[in-house]
Amino acid sequence: xxxxxxxxxxxxxxxxxxxxxxxxxxxxxxxxxxxxxxxxxxxxxxxxxxxxxxxxxxxxxxxxxxxxxxxxxxxxxxxxxxxxxxxxxxxxxxxxxxxxxxxxxxxxxxxxxxxxxxxxxxxxxxxxxxxxxxxxxxxxxxxxxxxxxxxxxxxxxxxxxxxxxxxxxxxxxxxxxxxxxxxxxxxxxxxxxxxxxxxxxxxxxxxxxxxxxxxxxxxxxxxxxxxxxxxxx
Amino acid sequence: xxxxxxxxxxxxxxxxxxxxxxxxxxxxxxxxxxxxxxxxxxxxxxxxxxxxxxxxxxxxxxxxxxxxxxxxxxxxxxxxxxxxxxxxxxxxxxxxxxxxxxxxxxxxxxxxxxxxxxxxxxxxxxxxxxxxxxxxxxxxxxxxxxxxxxxxxxxxxxxxxxxxxxxxxxxxxxxxxxxxxxxxxxxxxxxxxxxxxxxxxxxxxxxxxxxxxxxxxxxxxxxxxxxxxxxxxxxxxxxxxxxxxxxxxxxxxxxxxxxxxxxxxxxxxxxxxxxxxxxxxxxxxxxxxxxxxxxxxxxxxxxxxxxxxxxxxxxxxxxxxxxxxxxxxxxxxxxxxxxxxxxxxxxxxxxxxxxxxxxxxxxxxxxxxxxxxxxxxxxxxxxxxxxxxxxxxxxxxxxxxxxxxxxxxxxxxxxxxxxxxxxxxxxxxxxxxxxxxxxxxxxxxxxxxxxxxxxxxxxxxxxxxxxxxxxxxxxxxxxxxxxxxxxxxxxxxxxxxxxxxxxxxxxxxxxxxxxxxxxxxxxxxxxxxxxxxxxxxxxxxxxxxxxxxxxxxxxxxxxxxxxxxxxxxxxxxxxxxxxxxxxxxxxxxxxxxxxxxxxxxxxxxxxxxxxxxxxxxx
Numbered sequence: 001x002x003x004x005x006x007x008x009x010x011x012x013x014x015x016x017x018x019x020x021x022x023x024x025x026x027x028x029x030x031x032x033x034x035x036x037x038x039x040x041x042x043x044x045x046x047x048x049x050x051x052x053x054x055x056x057x058x059x060x061x062x063x064x065x066x067x068x069x070x071x072x073x074x075x076x077x078x079x080x081x082x083x084x085x086x087x088x089x090x091x092x093x094x095x096x097x098x099x100x101x102x103x104x105x106x107x108x109x110x111x112x113x114x115x116x117x118x119x120x121x122x123x124x125x126x127x128x129x130x131x132x133x134x135x136x137x138x139x140x141x142x143x144x145x146x147x148x149x150x151x152x153x154x155x156x157x158x159x160x161x162x163x164x165x166x167x168x169x170x171x172x173x174x175x176x177x178x179x180x181x182x183x184x185x186x187x188x189x190x191x192x193x194x195x196x197x198x199x200x201x202x203x204x205x206x207x208x209x210x211x212x213x214x215x216x217x218x219x220x221x222x223x224x225x226x227x228x229x230x231x232x233x
Numbered sequence: 234x235x236x237x238x239x240x241x242x243x244x245x246x247x248x249x250x251x252x253x254x255x256x257x258x259x260x261x262x263x264x265x266x267x268x269x270x271x272x273x274x275x276x277x278x279x280x281x282x283x284x285x286x287x288x289x290x291x292x293x294x295x296x297x298x299x300x301x302x303x304x305x306x307x308x309x310x311x312x313x314x315x316x317x318x319x320x321x322x323x324x325x326x327x328x329x330x331x332x333x334x335x336x337x338x339x340x341x342x343x344x345x346x347x348x349x350x351x352x353x354x355x356x357x358x359x360x361x362x363x364x365x366x367x368x369x370x371x372x373x374x375x376x377x378x379x380x381x382x383x384x385x386x387x388x389x390x391x392x393x394x395x396x397x398x399x400x401x402x403x404x405x406x407x408x409x410x411x412x413x414x415x416x417x418x419x420x421x422x423x424x425x426x427x428x429x430x431x432x433x434x435x436x437x438x439x440x441x442x443x444x445x446x447x448x449x450x451x452x453x454x455x456x457x458x459x460x461x462x463x464x465x466x467x468x469x470x471x472x473x474x475x476x477x478x479x480x481x482x483x484x485x486x487x488x489x490x491x492x493x494x495x496x497x498x499x500x501x502x503x504x505x506x507x508x509x510x511x512x513x514x515x516x517x518x519x520x521x522x523x524x525x526x527x528x529x530x531x532x533x534x535x536x537x538x539x540x541x542x543x544x545x546x547x548x549x550x551x552x553x554x555x556x557x558x559x560x561x562x563x564x565x566x567x568x569x570x571x572x573x574x575x576x577x578x579x580x581x582x583x584x585x586x587x588x589x590x591x592x593x594x595x596x597x598x599x600x601x602x603x604x605x606x607x608x609x610x611x612x613x614x615x616x617x618x619x620x621x622x623x624x625x626x627x628x629x630x631x632x633x634x635x636x637x638x639x640x641x642x643x644x645x646x647x648x649x650x651x652x653x654x655x656x657x658x659x660x661x662x663x664x665x666x667x668x669x670x671x672x673x674x675x676x677x678x679x680x681x682x683x684x685x686x687x688x689x690x691x692x693x694x695x696x697x698x699x700x701x702x703x704x705x706x707x708x709x710x711x712x713x714x715x716x717x718x719x720x721x722x723x724x725x726x727x728x729x730x731x732x733x734x735x736x737x738x739x740x741x742x743x744x745x746x747x748x749x750x751x752x753x754x755x756x757x758x759x760x761x762x763x764x765x766x767x768x769x770x771x772x773x774x775x776x777x778x779x780x781x782x783x784x785x786x787x788x789x790x791x792x793x794x795x796x797x798x799x800x801x802x803x804x805x806x807x808x809x810x811x812x813x814x815x816x817x818x819x820x821x822x823x824x825x826x827x828x829x830x831x832x833x834x835x836x837x838x839x840x841x842x843x844x845x846x847x848x849x850x851x
Contacts, residue, residue, distance in 0.1 A: 012645055018652035025659060056641065082644035084685065086745075087699055104648040104681050107655035180709070196709055200716020222713055224744030225705025 004049040009039040036060025055081040070096035076117040119153035175232035255420040262413040270472035278400040324381040429519040447530035454513040461506040547602040633697040686816040693823040706737040714751040725759040740847040742828040753817035763788040784842040795834040
């Protein structure tokens, strides 16, 4: 993992250089490309484990490049783009990208996301192959009902019993929205009365533990005015 | 071949020649007729075969014979003997006395003669009984006085022969005149076709004379024609009289000097008149060809001017310089006033029934114009409205494009700045340099949040924003937001007091954006409140509206109005801090509006109040 090769694709050479430095510090090998076509060429000649891809590039844009790469490889792709609309993010992810980071990004957050994607990519096989009925897997999250173990991209995370129960409820129904009352009744096993704040505070705690950027959560999402859900991945 | 013919026929010289020829032919024709009149030819012989039926016979034989007989009878005392050289027989009877030159003084004598056809009434003599004789005229007076005239067959046969001779001598003239007439007609038709045309093109060329109004042309032509005809007829009559005098005096058919002069004079008059008439006629022809005959008339012009004047009140010309709404108002007033005048005129014309129809007819035209041009104006307004809407949409689109581009152009260098500052912070740096790098890092993140806020605000105010509207519980959203911000609330040292309804308050909105609204508002309240005071958040349902009020006591003097605080980028000077973009309240307002809510800021002394209203979903 420490020797993973990362392909950085951005038409802005300074940004590509900065990312190269950043990732080299973390011990990765970095290859640079300045447009989609170069990126496709680099993939042929190199063994790459992860791609950081800009969208607005000359010759071949990031979205088309993603589609081309996905025809052959399933290596993680993180899109880096100045386009910050929700619709852009949804489009990028639906084209086959694994993560979407908006420019300007926090370098430490980017590194964290890179690590997370690599871990997932490396250990995904293990998690899936265990085929254990007591194991809940959503994206990079895995929850073991028996051992009460919770892992994010293969890294164990300590959750309190209440937090674990909330995650168990949400992860066994990914994509489904639960209201605070429902969560409270199922987790606390008590009648819910003015519990919004209690549940919200727990959700926020969990986010701080499992999300790379709690302000832009990837898994645990608030559906404002309705409830909470785990994003289906 | 066709073009050559066209070239020749349209040449000016051809046309002039044709015109002159026409004038000459017509003049020759009328002069011939006049000449024949001079020579005393009986034109009647052309139409009447039998001399006995002609008016010539009646005037020259019957009338003199009758007069003579009457004279004889009335002057019986003086005239005792009947002249023997009479070429007719007569028989007059007053019932008792009979006067006759017939052999046996017997009425039966006349039965050998045929009956006369042409027996007009003569003064106090009425046509009466007759016998079956060929040349017999039988007159009766007052039922008791009867006259019978008879011409012998030999005499009549001789006259008939003379009659036929006259006809034969006239025949060549008739043929000549007929030929001339056909020729003239042909030339006129030719001129009618070629007038106004030129060799080089197919355009219709108008003359200067064509500018004269049609009526004047027609009247001038008519006057000239009447004058010419009158002169002709007058001369003709005069000629006949001269001829009669000549024949009476036994003079030959030779023309006298005065007659020759009068013929020359008449010929000149005819040439001038025919030339003038020809010019006028061709002018009318050109006008007809140009379809201007009716339009370019005085009456039509006056009619058109009046119509145009009336029309200009309704089709927008008269009130052009006024603003549209004013012009429409004036048009309406004009319609009412004109209609009123027309109604009044209808009543006035009650005394002149034929004119009563005029005002309603004008009124119909006025209504037609009023409706038609109003409709057109409305259509134009509609069109202009659509265009301006399109224009607005286009400019909005361009604005969004600009925002997108600028945002991209800002974000890209900012990415480099942030990345390199991060790399810089990993280098071995002196204490001072590290402080500087920290400041750079902090400011670059602030710049990032400003750019992001600016982009959000610009997108939402331009209207190009994808909303995810769904039914949500506003109460829950406020509680979630408060839970989400629990840490900030705790560290602020302020207390939040909420007064929310028991049950859910459902509204239709975009949850994410509404969360930003409340996040920004609570954030502002935490930032700018006086230490130790409370922030109040209230939600209630009033008349189908969900009304949320957030109020706090400002920690500084708010020397600005509610409008000023909502102005983008503006913040009370004293409140300027280093954190935030200053766009929080503007974003809150803009997002509330795009989500379909109302956003009101109320400043009352130190009390700062934001009121948000949404329609409650049933």
